Amino acid sequence: MPSLGADMDDGVLVEWDVKPGDRVSRGDIVAVVETQKGAIEIEIFESGTITRLLAAPGDTIAVGAPLAELDGPAATAGETEAAKAAPAPSAKAAAEPAAETLPERPAAPTIETPAVAATAREKTAPAVEAAPAAKAAPAGRVRASPAARQLAAERGIDLAGIQGTGPDGAVVRDDVAGGKAPQPAPGARPAAPTKTAETTGPARRGFDVDEMRKAIAAAMSRSKREIPHYYLSHTIDMRVASGWLDELNAQRPPEERVLIGMLLLKASALALTRFPEFNGRYENEAFAPAPAVHIGMAVAMRGGGLVAPALHDVDRLSLEELMAKARDLVARVRSGRLRSSEFTDAGITVTSLGERGVDTVFGVIYPPQVAIVGFGTVAMRALATENGVDAVPTVCATLAADHRVSDGRRGALFLREIDKLLQVPEAL
Template sequence: MIEFTMPALGADMDEGTLDEWLVKPGDAITRGQIVAVVETTKAAVEIECWHEGVVAELLVPVGQTVAVGTPLATLAESGETPRPHMAAPAAAPVAAPHPETPVAQRPTLAAPVGHRLWVSPVARRTAASLGVDLGAVTGTGPQGAITLIDVEHAAAAQHHAEPKPAAPVASSEPKSAAEKAKQRGAAMRASIAAAMGRSKREIPHYYLADEVILDTALGWLTEQNVNRPITERLLPAVLQLKAVALAAQRFTEFNGFWHDDGYQPAAGVHVGVAISLRGGGLVAPAIHDVNEKKLDELMSDLTDLVARARAGSLRSSEMSDPTITVTNLGDKGVDSVFGVIYPPQVALVGFGRPAQRVVVVDGGIRVATTVHASLAADHRASDGHRGALFLAEINRLLQQPQEL
């Protein structure tokens, strides 16, 4: 029997709220399948299961907040007979409903007596926006929990039962949307503070910087983009991501994790991309295997990742897999950024604002477009000499964009 547990979706996550189950007991699941949605302080994250088997039992009801590492479900492996699923106490069996019976009225297992009714956060927010009374909704989730689908069905049934627009009714929710957003923002800031505080306490940072001339790279990008639709044009950011990934593949002491008083190099190069959220705060989900991707594919992945991060729809592997992080604050108008390493990673590369500056090239003075690249690294895993070579490799690769 396999235990599927609440994953750690970053160093700043201690617990998560189960938003929705996407599987049920008896379902066969494959490796990498999305099986649940978990609400964190930063986003609603789609949780992937990296085991194969048959769902034997769902251990945590929708709406419950549990610590990282808590078993969420059990899976029976191939050839294993699952233990009988222990269902919550229910009323006497009821005949299957007629197809025309409104979905919101269909019978289901009753919530255990003496227990509060579980409602997923998404379902609660949707019910408030649609004016649905949760007390009149029958939950179909584990232990009678009310899911988003239950609320939507109840709203549809209510619409058919009341064709005339009802008078506006004050929401039963104690907090407004603005207050909830403010509360969520405060929780996110607390999570970031905890992770960054831990980073500065535990990691002996050292910082290096280099000025990279971008004229060759920008000229090459212009040639590549001239016949492309606007939506398919390559941005300088993808060149930076690819250069960092290739350099990290060569200098492996910057691509991995510090665990149990020792450095563990990562098997792949999964670059975390620092993304600012519209409501404040940031996330740094991963683009997987950046060193192996072509620039067009990388540009598509980056666009998709930013859109989903700001919509609050990320996957668990994107949150837990970064092996090195890149932050780019050039669009904010700063020349340089010296970041804080995101534990248990050991390095972070930053890029500032590309700008025209006076430089000396081959003994002559000229104006060139340059960007300041910085490295924050863990002195337990590397030293300044190797860090300087790592930054120099990033610089070299950006001078040869056709090789990226």
């Protein structure tokens, strides 16, 4: 069970999107989990074959507890994984025909499978039939030695997935050193999710408003308690950008049109590449800049509530690509289907009030991020221009940033950079 935010302790399994025997690739969606932030699609961190599901829909699983067992790639972990999964069930498997329990494999696997991998898979497949309740129990602590805990913490390994060989089956240091445990892998390649026919029961979807309120309360309280915010505001002349966009959209069918919010997002993303101190995480009294420009897009829920899932690599997307991704994201927010990586990857949040908002928004930073950029409504306002005072479209851009990490001068330059970029919309 991955942690989908600092305040998450556990999640309720809603449905499995895979079954034992399915091959999965890193980034595939394997399950849906209900959290305070709604139903989240869980992406798998490693490639391999699902050998066992350890939890059933409806189970509450603690963060860090195993959801399923995965037979890793044979080239690296096949032997040890097979040894681990083999012991007790192998005798039973010999007694019972394997055909009964072996799940059907896809007729035409799209992934080339080395012969070794097939061997490893067949060895471990019999373990599938057992769905032991004992191991699925998420409540107990993992029995692990201090040395094992220390090493696991250093390497970011989850102890729950490791078979212990120490006193009373405790996980000891060598088990951690030798064990291959799942680790979050940023930049996972997305692959088509493997849908199965036998997903159980009607999936609960959407957001629990009360739970979401609690999550927002916790995050925002922590933010205001811990983060010394400073605020900057800057009015941007949008004549060029608006005019350019109107012209562009006029020639296009609806599905190719671009909302002005995308220009604001893209300009922010490009500015971030030059001001990395606003994109990253502040944890353990240190700032770690984000390796890429993943922007949390604040999406308001009708009737209250807010989520800010990540749009990935915004600086590298064309406006059209960004529009398509944003549409998809909003659609999934509306239907309550977000992915785990979208909850963990953002290094900054951009909040945009849209066409019927107000002039200015002063954001509250979403920890452990270090900044939030706000855009008020783009509207006609009085602006002193070269012609005197004119009615022109403007937008008020604001920055709330973490003073532990950056200072006002850099913040001002950052907002000005966004302004500059918006004056050349065709380059966005």
